[in-house]
Amino acid sequence: MPDPLDGLNAPQRSAVTHPGGPLIVSAGPGSGKTHVLAQRVAWLIEQGVRAEEILALTLSNAAADRMRCRVEALVERPYDELWVLTFSTFCARLLRDEALEAGLDPFFAPVTRADRIALLLERVDDLPLSHHEIRGNPAPLVASFVARIDRLKENLVSADDLRGHAEESLGAAGADLSARTGAERELELAAVYRRHDRLLAERGALDAGDLIMRAERLLRERPAARERAAARFRHVLVDDFQDVNRAQTALLRRLWGAEANVTVAGDDDQAVRRSGAGTLADFAAEHPDARRVALTRSQRCGQRILDGAEAVIADDRSPRSQPKLRGRGGSGAGELRFWQCASERAQAQAVAREAERLIAVEGIAPESIGVLVRSVRDEGGTIGSALEERSVPFRLGHGNAAFERAEVRDVLAWLRLLADPGDSSAVVRALTRAPIELRSVDVARLTQLARRRKLDMVGAARAACDGPQLSPEGRDRVLSFLRLHRAAALAFDSMRPDAFVHRLVERIGLRRQQLYATQADTAERLVNIARLSELAIAYMRREPDTGVREFVRHLVAVAEAGARDDEEAQVSPAATGAVWVIAMQGARGLEFDHVFVLGLDAERMPGRRPRRAGEEPEARPDASVREHEAEMRRLTYAAMTRARRSLFLSWAEPAPGEATVTARPSPFTEEARAAVSGEWERIEEDLFGPAEGLHSTFRMMRDELLDQVARVGGHLAEMRLDTYLDVAQAGTRYLELLKIAALIERQKQGQGVSDALPEVNDVLLQGATAEQRELFETSALDDYLRDGERDERRRAEALGVRSEPSLESFLPRRGEGLMLSASDIETYRICPLKYKFAR
Numbered sequence: 001m002p003d004p005l006d007g008l009n010a011p012q013r014s015a016v017t018h019p020g021g022p023l024i025v026s027a028g029p030g031s032g033k034t035h036v037l038a039q040r041v042a043w044l045i046e047q048g049v050r051a052e053e054i055l056a057l058t059l060s061n062a063a064a065d066r067m068r069c070r071v072e073a074l075v076e077r078p079y080d081e082l083w084v085l086t087f088s089t090f091c092a093r094l095l096r097d098e099a100l101e102a103g104l105d106p107f108f109a110p111v112t113r114a115d116r117i118a119l120l121l122e123r124v125d126d127l128p129l130s131h132h133e134i135r136g137n138p139a140p141l142v143a144s145f146v147a148r149i150d151r152l153k154e155n156l157v158s159a160d161d162l163r164g165h166a167e168e169s170l171g172a173a174g175a176d177l178s179a180r181t182g183a184e185r186e187l188e189l190a191a192v193y194r195r196h197d198r199l200l201a202e203r204g205a206l207d208a209g210d211l212i213m214r215a216e217r218l219l220r221e222r223p224a225a226r227e228r229a230a231a232r233f234r235h236v237l238v239d240d241f242q243d244v245n246r247a248q249t250a251l252l253r254r255l256w257g258a259e260a261n262v263t264v265a266g267d268d269d270q271a272v273r274r275s276g277a278g279t280l281a282d283f284a285a286e287h288p289d290a291r292r293v294a295l296t297r298s299q300r301c302g303q304r305i306l307d308g309a310e311a312v313i314a315d316d317r318s319p320r321s322q323p324k325l326r327g328r329g330g331s332g333a334g335e336l337r338f339w340q341c342a343s344e345r346a347q348a349q350a351v352a353r354e355a356e357r358l359i360a361v362e363g364i365a366p367e368s369i370g371v372l373v374r375s376v377r378d379e380g381g382t383i384g385s386a387l388e389e390r391s392v393p394f395r396l397g398h399g400n401a402a403f404e405r406a407e408v409r410d411v412l413a414w415l416r417l418l419a420d421p422g423d424s425s426a427v428v429r430a431l432t433r434a435p436i437e438l439r440s441v442d443v444a445r446l447t448q449l450a451r452r453r454k455l456d457m458v459g460a461a462r463a464a465c466d467g468p469q470l471s472p473e474g475r476d477r478v479l480s481f482l483r484l485h486r487a488a489a490l491a492f493d494s495m496r497p498d499a500f501v502h503r504l505v506e507r508i509g510l511r512r513q514q515l516y517a518t519q520a521d522t523a524e525r526l527v528n529i530a531r532l533s534e535l536a537i538a539y540m541r542r543e544p545d546t547g548v549r550e551f552v553r554h555l556v557a558v559a560e561a562g563a564r565d566d567e568e569a570q571v572s573p574a575a576t577g578a579v580w581v582i583a584m585q586g587a588r589g590l591e592f593d594h595v596f597v598l599g600l601d602a603e604r605m606p607g608r609r610p611r612r613a614g615e616e617p618e619a620r621p622d623a624s625v626r627e628h629e630a631e632m633r634r635l636t637y638a639a640m641t642r643a644r645r646s647l648f649l650s651w652a653e654p655a656p657g658e659a660t661v662t663a664r665p666s667p668f669t670e671e672a673r674a675a676v677s678g679e680w681e682r683i684e685e686d687l688f689g690p691a692e693g694l695h696s697t698f699r700m701m702r703d704e705l706l707d708q709v710a711r712v713g714g715h716l717a718e719m720r721l722d723t724y725l726d727v728a729q730a731g732t733r734y735l736e737l738l739k740i741a742a743l744i745e746r747q748k749q750g751q752g753v754s755d756a757l758p759e760v761n762d763v764l765l766q767g768a769t770a771e772q773r774e775l776f777e778t779s780a781l782d783d784y785l786r787d788g789e790r791d792e793r794r795r796a797e798a799l800g801v802r803s804e805p806s807l808e809s810f811l812p813r814r815g816e817g818l819m820l821s822a823s824d825i826e827t828y829r830i831c832p833l834k835y836k837f838a839r
Contacts (some may be wrong), residue, residue, distance in 0.1 A: 008039065015293040016040045018263070022290035024280055025265035028325040029309075029641030030300025030591065033265045034063075037237050038070035040263060041084075044235055051079035055233040055255075058086055059240050063589045067239065083233070087248050088208040091215035094229065095206075101225045102218045109542060111205045116146050118557040119199050120192070127192055131185045139560035149193050153209025154245040156216075159197060163190035203542075212247045219254035226254055234261055240588065241266035242279055260287065269313050270638040272585055272631070296325055298641075300591055302334020303327030304676055305647050309640040311675035312633055312668045335646035338669065338678045340653070344379075346685035347652040348386035351596050354648070355579055356390045358594055366393055370592035371581045372639045374599050380404070380581050383598075387579060391699060395524065397582035402528045403559040407510060410434075411532055412559060414504055417458065418485070418492050419552040424450070427457035435509050436481045442474035458485060484508060497551035498536040505529055512710065524578065584639040595643035597636070601651040605666040606632035636668045649673075650683075694747060697788075698740045705733045728771040735764050735772065736781050743785070753789040757782055 005013055012032055015025050016039045027033035037056060045051055056071075058064045068084040075082075085093070092110055099106035111119075120127065120142045124134075134141055152162060166186035173179035200207060206214065219226040236256050238244065241264040244252070256262045268279050284290055298306060306327040327333060341347035351371055358364040371394075373379040380396045381404070387394045402408050410433050416426035424447075431438040431446070449469055450460035461478050464470050470478060488504060495503070505511055510529055532555075539551050582590070584597070599605065606629045640647055649672060651665045665680075672678070712726045739760055746756040761782075765773055 005039070005043070008036075009297060011293050011295050011297075012036050012039070015263075015295070016043050018291060018293075020261050022260050022283075022287040023263040024284060024290050024292040025263065025295065026267065026280055026292060027265055027295040028267055028298055029270065029638070030298040030644075031295035031325065032299055033267070033295065034067055034239055034589070035070065036295070037239055037263065037265055038067055038074060040237065041071050041082075042074035045075055045077055045079070049234060051075065051077075052081055052083065053232065053234040054083060054237070055090070055235070056084045056237040057090060057239070058084070059243055060589070061086055061089075063239060064089070066589065087251070088211050091211035091251070092206075094215050095211065095218065098218055098222070098225045098228075101222045102214060104214070105204055107204070109203070109205045110211065111200065111203075111207055111542075113146055113150070113207075114558040115205075115542070115554075116196065116200070116207060117143050118554040120145065120196060121557040122553065123195075123199070127195060128188050129192075131181065131188050137560060139557055145189065145192050146196070148189060149196055150207075150209055152193065153207075153213055154247050156213065156247050156250060159190050159193035162193060163187065166190055205542075209247070212251055216247060216251040216254060219251070229255055235263070236261065237263045237265070239265055241283065242268050242271040243588070269634060270588070270641075271634055272588065272638065298325045298327050300644050301325075301327050301641055302329050302645070304336050305334035305640065305643055308336050308647070308649075308672035308676050308678075309637050311671045312640065313637040314671075315633065334643070336672070336676055336678060337646070337648050338673050338680050339648060339650035339683050340665065340680045341650055341683040341685075342653055343655060343685050344382055344652045345386070346683050347598055347650050348382045349686050350650070350683045351383060351598070351648075352386035352390045352392055354594075354596075355387065355392050359392065364593060366577055366579045368593040369579045369596075370587070370590065370594070370642060371579060371596045371598065372584045372587055372642065373581065374584060374604055376581060376583050377404075379599060383581050393524070393578040395578040395580055397580050397586065402531055405525065405528050406433075407525045408528050408532065410508075410510060411501070411505060411529065412555065414488065414508060415501075415548075415552045416556060418488055419549050421458040422456045424457045427461075431457075431461075431478075431481055434513055436477050436484075438474060438477045438481070439471075442470050442478070445469045445474075446478075458482075492548050495548060496536075496540060497546075497548050498533055498540055500548045501533050501536045505532070513707070584635055587639060587642055591642050591644060593643075593645045594648075595639075595646070596648045596650065597639045598650050599652070600636070600649055600666040600669045601654075602664050602666050603654075605636060605668060633668060636666075640672070694740060694744050694753075694785075694788075697785075698737065698744065701733070701737050701740060705730070705737055708733060725771070728769065729775060731769075732772045732775040732779070735768065735776060736779065739764060739781070753785050757785070 005016060008016060012035075015023065015036050018040070025033060025036060027036070041051075041054055041056060044054055056067060058067060064084055064086050068082060071082055071084060083090070088110070095102050095104055095108070096106045117139065121139060124138045124142060129141075132141060152158075166183050166189075169186065170180060170183035173183055197210075200210070219229060233255070236252070238252065243266070252262070264280065264283055266280055268281065271279065284292065301309070303326070306325050310324060339347070339350060341350060355366075355369050355371075358369060359366055371383055373383070376396050384394060384396065396404060403412070410429065413426040413429035413433070416423045417430055421427070428443060428447075430436065431443055432440070446457060446460045446464055446469075449455070449464055449467075450457050453460070453463065455463060461482060465475055465478055465482070484507060487507065491500060491503065511526065535555065536551060539546075539554060543550065580590075580592070608628075640649070649669050651669065653663045673680075708730050712730045716723060742760045742763075743753055743756055746760070747753070761776075765776060768776060
């Protein structure tokens with residue numbers, strides 16, 4: 001059995017071998033906090049404590065998985081079960097074991113945030129919302145209600161507590177209209193809260209907040225249950241204690257017994273939300289006899305990265321915080337760079353360019369690169385597009401990321417149009433995407449017909465097939481769409497949701513398309529498509545008597561509600577092969593070799609504290625601003641310290657006309673830059689991206705060829721006279737692909753495209769058939785390639801002109817001095833180029 005003490009430094013060994021009683025492990029980023037907890041579990045088992053008597057609690061499923069993997073690797077003794085769980089999972093287990101004492105059905109169903117949003121959306125017309133404005137889609141408002149309910153439960157505030165507080169506020173408001181409106185909105189939120197819990201109770205379901213509140217109440221009101229739990233778990237360990245909320249803290253107080261064999265580990269400087277209930281300082285005050293061990297050696301971050309991060313947190317650090325961390329590799333270790341980008345797109349392009357270089361040149365695994373942003377939902381699209389341009393595989397790290405992928409939106413479009421033929425955006429997407437791929441001019445004609453005859457888009461498609469509006473090719477494609485629609489509509493109300501989703505994906509060929517694709521994220525696309533079937537199966541398990549139509553409403557509600565920015569990225573320990581794009585709030589517990597922290601402008605970091613639905617105005621706005629700034633400092637500090645080898649801090653200038661104030665970098669970034677004597681690197685937008693070179697042309701034609709092979713293979717099974725032409729075209733496309741590959745190699749040797757084309761064409765045509773030769777010689781590819789080469793020369797010339805920096809040769813000199821009139825100076829100040837050409 002491996003020795004749990006192997007490889008530990010002195011403070012780590014001291015924490016692992018603590019004999020008993022309360023223990024505080026104060027650990028900075030990368031100092032081995034989670035590793036110490038895993039080693040402590042293994043050491044306790046080695047000392048004779050049964051594995052089932054040790055409870056280790058974490059704040060997320062991903063963190064629990066990571067710790068469980070570490071413990072399993074260390075423990076070789078046989079055991080029945082490892083209790084390494086999240087708070088919610090532990091409470092669900094406890095309530096099922098004590099269901100009689102808790103007054104619950106032991107078969108209650110835990111529900112997710114998405115389930116609850118969909119449940120409220122189905123009954124949104126019944127909710128009392130006269131003081132809340134619903135603008136179009138109610139999903140964002142309902143999602144904000146659910147988020148607020150979660151925060152209330154985190155602070156042990158029930159619906160009755162909220163109503164009582166709101167009534168007191170309403171009585172105290174008097175004639176103050178603003179205060180009365182706020183109190184009335186709180187009353188409405190209390191009513192929504194009560195209705196939310198009633199709907200869950202009717203279904204025998206509990207959300208994460210209910211699980212913790214009911215478990216805390218069980219241990220508080222049932223002494224026998226509390227004694228059984230304390231006897232069952234002789235040792236309790238809690239990771240990331242700085243982010244434990246009030247409800248979780250109350251549960252822990254009920255859970256540990258008189259011996260208080262409890263170990264809490266965390267770092268107050270990384271508290272994402274400081275609730276006042278879960279800080280290490282509060283635990284120390286509550287347990288004055290607790291032993292405290294400080295881990296002050298970061299095994300993750302280089303010293304230069306730590307110096308920059310420490311500068312950000314310096315103003316928020318309390319006197320009781322742990323000593324300053326020491327990084328690995330000496331004073332200069334760790335690369336820290338600062339980017340000032342001309343635009344959001346320039347920022348995304350720079351990330352993609354550097355990620356491509358790291359992967360292709362330095363051999364870095366894609367999963368060792370992390371991109372951290374304030375909001376994946378708002379910023380992930382731009383970054384994802386830039387990464388896709390360079391064929392860099394990536395994953396968006398939040399709960400609803402799959403719903404933003406093109407392949408999932410394609411399936412959703414079909415489901416939406418089948419549930420509601422009047423959903424024009426869904427019909428248009430189904431028409432323009434594979435397998436229909438209707439041209440835009442025919443889509444425009446369908447839209448015009450639908451408006452003129454007041455039809456939905458499906459009806460307009462039927463009408464257009466009987467008229468002259470569509471081109472012959474367009475008519476064939478619309479007929480294909482109608483055949484698919486007719487078959488799917490017949491099964492829509494007669495099949496189970498899981499079976500219908502599976503058949504729909506097969507009929508429209510989405511899975512088959514991905515099997516022929518060659519993109520770097522093909523496996524991820526297949527997983528995303530499979531996830532829709534898994535969602536349908538889970539929905540059927542909860543709602544066995546409902547059909548496809550109800551499932552579609554649920555799915556659309558989940559997709560539209562989106563994911564919270566503070567949801568932790570569910571990065572599996574085994575996840576490989578993709579760059580992660582993650583919200584800063586959700587990066588806790590993760591680490592990467594190379595990290596990009598984006599969006600660090602003053603408008604967003606610290607920015608303004610967001611107001612939440614139903615929230616009353618702050619009684620002390622100045623205190624709220626200071627608290628928000630301190631929270632943002634801790635968030636930036638935590639994001640910066642995810643990096644092992646290199647860290648890029650970046651901000652982007654707003655587009656012209658978008659800036660409300662003078663654009664400037666975050667003061668946090670300036671503090672970090674000053675601490676390490678860093679310099680800003682100016683990043684301009686690439687006017688012509690990587691999608692215009694020979695390599696990109698090769699990738700594009702390769703993907704088109706594979707699609708064509710799939711279609712031609714299908715035609716071979718049909719009795720058609722022109723099948724030989726399809727085969728000839730596919731063969732010609734393959735010869736053209738060989739041409740691009742040959743030109744890439746010639747270009748490496750310094751030969752231009754125009755010079756190499758004649759010789760390459762002669763070689764390729766030696767083995768071509770007559771049909772292939774005719775198609776090859778009439779292809780527009782050669783003209784396209786020559787135009788591309790010509791455009792490349794023009795771009796180089798344009799960039800050369802743009803890079804001319806100096807007007808020195810145009811300055812009028814007299815001896816060693818300059819001879820400038822007042823008008824010369826004014827002209828130069830207004831427009832240097834005008835001055836230049838006026839000379």
